Amino acid sequence: MALESAFAARLVAWQKIHGRHGLPWQVSDPYRVWLSEIMLQQTQVATVLGYYARFLERFPDLPTLAAASADDVLAYWSGLGYYSRARNLHKAAQTVMAEFGGAFPSRREEIETLSGIGRSTAAAIAAFAFGQRETILDGNVKRVLARCFGVDGFPGDKKTEAHLWLLAERLLPADSRDIIAYTQGLMDLGATVCSRSRPACSVCPMLDACVAARDGRTAELPTRKPKKAVPARETVMLIALHDGKVLLQRRPPVGIWGGLLSLPEFESTLAIEDWLAANGEGDVLPAWPVLLHVFTHFRLTITPQCVPLQRLAANHCAEDNHVWLPLAQALDAGVPAPVRKLLLYALEGAPRHPS
Structure with a gap:
């Protein structure tokens, strides 16, 4: 040619x-x-x-x-x-x-x-x-x-x-x-x-x-990928605060946000109440406005749930993948973008929309 x-x-x-x-x-x-x-x-x-x-x-x-x-x-x-x-x-x-x-x-x-x-x-x-x-x-x-x-x-x-x-x-x-x-x-x-x-x-x-x-085929070439419905997922993220620090959890090495520090995730607010009963004394505050994060293959709706703790249980979070960090230090750690938004929101004291 x-x-x-x-x-x-x-x-x-x-x-x-x-x-x-x-x-x-x-x-x-x-x-x-x-x-x-x-x-x-x-x-x-x-x-x-x-x-x-x-x-x-x-x-x-x-x-x-x-x-x-x-x-x-x-x-x-x-x-x-x-x-x-x-x-x-x-x-x-x-x-x-x-x-x-x-x-x-x-x-x-x-x-x-x-x-x-x-x-x-x-x-x-x-x-x-x-x-x-x-x-x-x-x-x-x-x-x-x-x-x-x-x-x-x-x-x-x-x-x-x-x-x-x-x-x-x-x-x-x-x-x-x-x-x-x-x-x-x-x-x-x-x-x-x-x-x-x-x-x-x-x-x-x-x-x-x-x-x-x-x-006149610039709009049709290259051939587009057949469209599929984008799956939707939901999660509740715990913003546990104590003495100026926030609780973060190391994610598994593979998968979404693999290896990063992130906020602990739960299926529901009720599960967070169970977590609080086992880990200390504090209040489960009303949930913050939901935060939508779009990945390549799915959409994640995050419900942020803030829990200020007055006292930690003696055996609280003994797992190696949990760590308490000062809020400002947590922002400088390797955290996913939506988690960073929530940490900024917590640092500024709420209650505006974290987006």
Whole structure:
């Protein structure tokens, strides 16, 4: 196809003039490239910028990250979401130190063995940090290719995705010296021009050869994922307060908010009354307004239940996964975003809506 043969050259030329330049992770240091690629997964550049700088200030290099505690890493990731990324980042840093002598691997196949790194992310690191001729295929790239070449089918479907990988490999520039500009160009084109809604087709370097633009199909390509009903869940979160401190509970290492400190959860207010009877003396105050938190796959309705305790039982919360922290200190710990809202609400003394 004519576009296939011209795609890389058009993209490289466009990126050098119109692409994004001067981003803090546009360097050859594999640690900084890797960190940015993990943070940018399912997160916008504007959001990542602040977290990226703060994280690097605390963990300036891979050995520092590997030697840190999981709690410290999660605390500096707090608010960025998708916390498995932070746990995998920490684990991968330790693997690089233990199995690669502290030197970040340069080959895509080796990078892909590290925790939390799939084929596309490994390819991006190999291209940006080491100039390797590897192809990426994230969500933005899938959208660009589906529109430019008229690829039907939901990109998450295995057959469609396999087709897109083969196409992406054919489109790579022949000269590996162009791989950085080409890879950045793919990301830039998808993020700033070929956006999901309202694509700026008039400034696209592929306009005259794009199938979707030619056939008026930009709204239907790539094919959308079949919609499913979003499940709804409910929980009651206990805000137990005593002597200026709040009770937090370590969540299991896997699952939602895995490994983070969070507020203890109960099925009902009655269950909290039973907890109070066993753990001390105090009042179960009227519930605060509910807080809605939306995850990728479900919606969680949180009923915050505040319980100021005048006295703790002698055997209160002997479990290792419970800890009392001063409210201000709890805010700086690795806690999920909705829990942070509730802690701020408690610190300010209520009673306004925590959202």
